Amino acid sequence: MDADFTAGVLDITVEPGEGATAPLTFVNLRPMQYQNFLEEINDAGNGNANVDGYDPKPVYFQPVVVENAGTLPAYIQLSVEALDMASATCPEGGEKAIAITENADGTETIVQSSQNGEAVCTNGLADVLKLVLFEKVNGSWTPIADNLNPDSEGTSYTPGLALPAGNGEQTYVVGAYLPETAGNEYQGKHFHGNLVVKAFQTDEGAGAAEMATVQWVKDGETVGSYLVAFPEGETTMTLKPDANKLPAGYVLADPDATVEVSTTDKTASFEVAFKADGDGSSEEQAIWIRSAEDFSKINDNMDGYYELGSDIDLSGMIWEPIGGAGSKTEKFTGTLDGNGYTIAGMQIKGEKQMLHVGLFGYCKDAELKNLVFEAPQVETNRYGGALAGVVSNTRIENCQVNGGSITWDYTKGECSIGGLIGEDTGSSVLKDCSSSADVTAVGTAKNKVYLGGLIGGLFLNSTIDGCTASGDVTMTGSTQDDETIALGGLVGWVTGTAVNSSASGNVSNESAGTAGKIYVGGFAGSLSEPAEGCTATGDVSNTGSAAETYVGELAGNEDMLYTDGDGSSEEQAIWIRKARDFEKINENLDGYYKLARGIDLSDVDFQPIGGEGSKNNFTGTFDGNGYKITGLHVEAAKDEKPLKYAGLFTYCKNAEIKNVVLVDPQVTTGEYGGALAGVLSSTNVENCHVIGGTVTWDDTGGSCYLGGLAGVAGDAIGDSTLTDCSSTADVTAEGTATSVVYVGGLIGEGYLNTMVDGCTASGNVTMTGDMQDEDTIALGGLIGWMNGTASNSSAKGNVSNESTGMAGRIYVGGFAGMLSDPAEDCEATGSVNNTGEAENVYVGEFSGNDAM
Known part of the structure; x- marks a missing residue:
């Protein structure tokens, strides 16, 4: 008989608690007493309670979600490591250059000592900043690790329970605490580092860390427990109970008790007692x-x-x-x-x-x-x-x-x-x-x-x-x-x-x-x-x-x-409740429209809003209200040429589109294509997202402008802005071109003065078609060809040009094929590959024209 064996998988992912891809950022920290710091955290753990009057407002806390997406339960260990600033880049361009003068009366005067106010970043907060880890205990955010920063005498933290397999997750909050003893010399200093999460199998001898078990015991019965990792290389340690980990309703019988454990005797038991009843007048008197x-x-x-x-x-x-x-x-x-x-x-x-x-x-x-x-x-x-x-x-x-x-x-x-x-x-x-x-x-x-x-x-x-x-x-x-x-x-x-x-x-x-x-x-x-x-x-x-x-x-x-207005304003919005309601937009392309609910287009022969050609431009406002539009299919009928402009909209001009979510779109175009629109001219797009699906160019002759969200943003007449948008769609050009081919994970081309900010793309970008006229091919993880500006954005998908024929120029980059200006605070992490031939070939991890 057949016998098949498959090993389990450890797969731990760590993301900011708000679901973003941006790094954790802590801003405008000020020295304070520890108790005051603890009172700053808000109930949700994703913000700060007392920040009015500061500019910018301080950010002391950031949530982090650790998820086990593997097939094995796993222990995790959290720690922090500082970056080596000799090889890392400071996102702010350097620390503030501060000069301190001691006055005769013992006070100090602080001034910026250089004309531009910047100095080389030294990670100057590393030796003083405390990074406190919080977990929600009994409904309240509670410190579970006093300091993760080893440069200020912090240590790693190992939670007491394993994360279950298959999307088991735990949310923590990292708090940045600057002690009240931090003097003026720390003004304007930074700390840049990584939050490191290590995963271990739960069974001994399989690469797991040595763990001791702390048990809470009442009347001979265990009422709770948690795990503590042995220090690296140590076989014994002395444990003092962490009262923050007590189950609700219990107190330690002896708060000062300690137990020595070893790698051969790993259990420490501590007696606990019930909390006594109060008079019921408050939480403290429960x-x-x-x-x-x-x-x-x-x-x-x-x-x-x-x-x-x-x-x-x-x-x-x-x-x-x-x-x-x-x-x-x-x-x-x-x-x-x-x-x-x-x-x-x-x-x-x-x-x-x-x-x-x-x-x-x-x-x-x-x-x-x-x-x-x-x-x-x-x-x-x-x-x-x-x-x-x-x-x-x-x-x-x-x-x-x-x-x-x-x-x-x-x-x-x-x-x-x-x-x-x-x-x-x-x-x-x-x-x-x-x-x-x-x-x-x-x-x-x-x-x-x-x-x-x-x-x-x-x-x-x-x-x-x-x-x-x-x-x-x-x-x-x-x-x-x-x-x-x-x-x-x-x-x-x-x-x-x-x-x-x-x-x-x-x-x-x-x-x-x-x-x-x-x-x-x-x-x-x-x-x-x-x-x-x-x-x-x-x-x-x-x-x-x-x-x-x-x-x-x-x-x-x-x-x-949802009573329709006349479409003249938000208060007079026309509501889109069903698939056939999209036809209302063609009757008034300058109106204000709102999505009333999620709509499934999987079984709908959908015709893009605006029709074929660039004359019927959508010039109004469309607010998706965050609802999902699922299963959009835009493609040519059998034996017919693909639409020149393809997407939910064909061509938008002087429009506003926001809060749209397109799930699993399948869009094929003959020239300009994206899940949202073929072309966005002088159009503002905000908080629009494409989840899964494909966008494909498959035509013979002509040019190709292709992106997960849109083919082109901006044109010779006006600029467009894309803010906080994303796409995970795969974008593929597989036709035969006689002109330019611009393909990006989010947009194919960003025209003059187009601005892209806070956007991401993680789908794969691929060109397998044929170039017949020695023209330009530009492929990028986020943008193919960019004549505008990009900031605070990222691309994660793999970018591969496998074109046949001879092109004039080929640009391939993990973020953009070609950038006209440096992209501020942007990154690319996918692989980059080119096998196509051209008179001039430019390939870079970030942009094809990196060196230029």
């Missing part, structure tokens, strides 16, 4: 919940501050919602922080008077965060969700429901149920929450029925932000005449605001009887305003009957939300 019985403490003080101190299993009991579930439910007005612990097996029966059902019955002016529910089984007679039946003016953050079901089965009254919350009456915030519970209504209502994968109803002044739902939402019950049924994958009925959220479950209304109105949508049944940055991918169906029925892929009433 009351701890560690068992089902402990929840009764909340009923004693519904305004207190509570935290979970362990996972809690509610299996085998019927849960009574905190505060009660009947018409006289007492409202919870305090704070509950779950600390990421799990509440498993919660079961609630929908008996009579079970009107407000969940862990809580009703929450008002409360805060609920970091709670995880595992497989809850919740039945209600009116309002129900795993966390609460009803909330009002309550902040709910980072709460999730994994599996389980929420069910309404009653014969009168109304219904508002969701995976997490039944109904919000107004002024609440749901942030970064999720549910995969199935939500089902099988009863007979005499009033409204609102069902949502996360929440049934969300009312005035409330917001959903960054939330997801993936459970199925189903209505098989009925309601009386003139009443409303609203079903949505995330939320049933919305008069508040929903942003940056998504639903992927199937939504199905199979109601009996005849309702007054039925709203069914993949994201929401009914929205009061457009949901920015929101998507739905589940199936949507309705078989119910009503006097009025509204069904939509995103929202049942989505056609009512």
